[in-house]
Amino acid sequence: MKRIQIARLVLFFCTLLPFSAQAVNHDVMVGDNFFSPNDLTIQVGDTVRWSYSGNRLHDVTADDFSWNSETSSSFTYMQTFDSIEEVLYFCSVHSAPGQNIDNNMNGRINVIEADSDPFLINAAISDAWFNPLTNGQGFFIIVWEGIDFVFLSWFTFDTELPPPEASAILGDPGQRWFTAQGPFEGDTATLDVFSSSGGTFDSAPPEVETVKIGTITIKWTGCNSGILTYDIPSLGLMGEIPIERIVLENVPLCEAGQEMQ
Numbered sequence: 001m002k003r004i005q006i007a008r009l010v011l012f013f014c015t016l017l018p019f020s021a022q023a024v025n026h027d028v029m030v031g032d033n034f035f036s037p038n039d040l041t042i043q044v045g046d047t048v049r050w051s052y053s054g055n056r057l058h059d060v061t062a063d064d065f066s067w068n069s070e071t072s073s074s075f076t077y078m079q080t081f082d083s084i085e086e087v088l089y090f091c092s093v094h095s096a097p098g099q100n101i102d103n104n105m106n107g108r109i110n111v112i113e114a115d116s117d118p119f120l121i122n123a124a125i126s127d128a129w130f131n132p133l134t135n136g137q138g139f140f141i142i143v144w145e146g147i148d149f150v151f152l153s154w155f156t157f158d159t160e161l162p163p164p165e166a167s168a169i170l171g172d173p174g175q176r177w178f179t180a181q182g183p184f185e186g187d188t189a190t191l192d193v194f195s196s197s198g199g200t201f202d203s204a205p206p207e208v209e210t211v212k213i214g215t216i217t218i219k220w221t222g223c224n225s226g227i228l229t230y231d232i233p234s235l236g237l238m239g240e241i242p243i244e245r246i247v248l249e250n251v252p253l254c255e256a257g258q259e260m261q
Contacts, residue, residue: 024221027242030058033094038107043114047080063088063097081111119187119220122257124250129243150189152180170201180216191216223254
């Protein structure tokens with residue numbers, strides 16, 4: 001009896017405690033004379049990661065010079081932001097503090113208060129999603145809220161361009177598509193990735209072979225933002241893709257679903 005009473009008390013006090021939002025990593029691509037995205041809104045405790053690999057020298061420097069990366073032709077720099085503030089930054093090689101972010105190598109980070117309520121996946125997540133930096137590739141995602149299940153189609157390309165002499169009867173010889181499926185809980189879906197081969201267009205024979213090739217985890221941070229992490233061990237491919245919707249029509253429905261849960 002005492003154990004039951006203690007368990008009830010623990011449950012009661014847990015319901016009084018606010019949920020703390022989990023910190024999120026945000027990626028910014030450093031290009032020749034630009035940052036992408038160059039205007040980013042994050043929450044307190046989140047981390048921004050700048051990455052550059054090229055032939056020219058660049059860096060990332062706070063306008064107030066409180067932090068900076070190395071100046072290099074290849075670098076990754078991470079900075080965590082722990083207070084509500086507007087953070088301005090620039091490349092010290094190609095710009096200066098306080099320049100307009102629209103036409104200079106400058107950027108802005110708006111750090112806002114962390115949400116007290118966790119994001120919850122709902123059926124209105126179902127949509128076409130993509131990373132604007134890799135336009136022409138993307139994902140169709142379907143959520144079955146009643147059974148806590150997600151299905152995903154991934155439209156992408158081979159890891160290298162096919163040789164010029166390569167040809168295909170239908171489509172581009174470098175096109176690739178994969179499927180993934182699995183359960184979700186809270187803000188995260190954990191999926192197995194499958195590759196299908198051996199079939200022909202709109203035909204039952206020959207039999208299609210489908211094999212598991214890896215995993216995908218998607219953590220949604222809002223109704224129009226998420227981080228997709230993939231791992232394909234057979235090819236040594238691992239990475240993160242920030243995703244957003246191609247169109248925003250389902251965002252209000254998703255936000256309404258948050259209020260109902």
